[in-house]
Amino acid sequence: xRLAPASLLFSTSLFGFFLLCDSSAPANPTYVCPMASxxxxxxxxxxxxxxxxxxxxxxxxxxxxxxxxxxxxxxVKTAGxxxxxxxxxxxxxxxxxxxxxxxxxxxxxxxxxxVGSNCGSQRSYLNSVSTLAYEAYHDLGYxxxxxxxxxxxxxxxxxxxxxxxxxxxxxxYASRDQKCRRTDDKKRYDGSYEARxxxxxxxxxxxxxxxxxxxxxxxxxxxxxRWVASLIVPPASANxxxxxxxxxxxxxxxxxxxxxxxxxxISPRGTAQxxxxxxxxxxxxxxxxxxxxxxxxxxxxxxxxx
Numbered sequence: 001x002r003l004a005p006a007s008l009l010f011s012t013s014l015f016g017f018f019l020l021c022d023s024s025a026p027a028n029p030t031y032v033c034p035m036a037s038x039x040x041x042x043x044x045x046x047x048x049x050x051x052x053x054x055x056x057x058x059x060x061x062x063x064x065x066x067x068x069x070x071x072x073x074x075x076v077k078t079a080g081x082x083x084x085x086x087x088x089x090x091x092x093x094x095x096x097x098x099x100x101x102x103x104x105x106x107x108x109x110x111x112x113x114x115v116g117s118n119c120g121s122q123r124s125y126l127n128s129v130s131t132l133a134y135e136a137y138h139d140l141g142y143x144x145x146x147x148x149x150x151x152x153x154x155x156x157x158x159x160x161x162x163x164x165x166x167x168x169x170x171x172x173y174a175s176r177d178q179k180c181r182r183t184d185d186k187k188r189y190d191g192s193y194e195a196r197x198x199x200x201x202x203x204x205x206x207x208x209x210x211x212x213x214x215x216x217x218x219x220x221x222x223x224x225x226r227w228v229a230s231l232i233v234p235p236a237s238a239n240x241x242x243x244x245x246x247x248x249x250x251x252x253x254x255x256x257x258x259x260x261x262x263x264x265x266i267s268p269r270g271t272a273q274x275x276x277x278x279x280x281x282x283x284x285x286x287x288x289x290x291x292x293x294x295x296x297x298x299x300x301x302x303x304x305x306x
Contacts (some may be wrong), residue, residue, distance in 0.1 A: 078287025
């Protein structure tokens, strides 16, 4: 598949952003689609080559020896009223260390665009945090502890993660009311604990994303032992099949006329690329409850996670 130059794609997404997003408006950012949207599918990842939007079904098409910037679009499409929410984008490479890996092994790059909404305004954010702090917060659900409170640059890991996460407007999947949420919430809209919480969806461990953080016993079974073991196994002797170049981005959105084409950029290099996109606020009704929709996963999902 032939892709348009990154500069064209980036300028297209910026044009859409500034056309519809007023920094003073009390709503999440809105994003226009780069072409007619009638044929686009909800909860689907697309690439745009300057003429057509093509569904992305494999990460292999982006694998190359040299790093290449590419813009992709995640489509949110509603059948009824417009809705607000946020997506999380997680990318990585599974395999051995390569020269000039960015970020370095043992770090997770954190990126968030500026947010202006009913839930507060925040400037754009770009930083990194240790993998151990990231896992303690998202895999185990910890809010304190030595790993999180350890100095990491000018802040602690906990402070970095709290600055990265943000409040945003979200449409309550049950009442359809628009409410304030945080991307690192551990509770449902009604205040009850949610195992498959917003916070759990940031994990690189697919079992945690699919089943959530279910308390101390579950933490020990699904992540605790691996996390403790990683404290005593130095990176040099760690399994070569590890996730490298981990990057995470948050993008709140608001649909207009029933659709938003949320753009984001990736810069893959090498084989076994991992691309995952998760709409934190899309639900499907199962009986009397509303369950999360499974995240989009391209590339390896087993073996060495994380």
